[in-house]
Amino acid sequence: MADTIRDRIKALRKKAKLTLDQLADRAGLSKSYLWELENRELPRPSGEKLAGLARALDVTVDYLLGSENLESAEDKAFFREYQAMSPEARARLRKLAKALDE
Incomplete structure (x- = not known):
């Protein structure tokens, strides 16, 4: 998909149809810093910013660092969200997944 951190960030932001402002808010960054990440050759951002x-x-x-494919990364991110759900929500999601697999 994309070759550099900046390419991957920009491509994912556009895929999610997020503006710079929206992504900056969600990631806890400033819009100007995010713009620089997407458009300039900067040193690698900190682990906290990447997280x-x-x-x-x-x-x-x-x-984001280029050592994993997108599908695997999305699956892991989904599982991270799944783990944060309530036991009831996880049970409903498992039930839904079984119904989709039938």
Whole structure:
């Protein structure tokens, strides 16, 4: 899909139809910093900033760094969200998954 961190961030933001402002808010970053990440050759962002971006874009830090494919990253991000759900919500989701697989 994309070759660099900036390419991956920009492509995921556009895929999610998020503006710079929206992604910056979700990731806990400033709009100007996010713009620079997408448009300039900067040193690698900190782990904390990458973690915020990964959560906001529903992928993993490994994907943003280029060491994981998108499908695997999305699956891991989904499981991260699943683990944070209430036991009742997880039970409903498992039931739904079984119905979809039939």
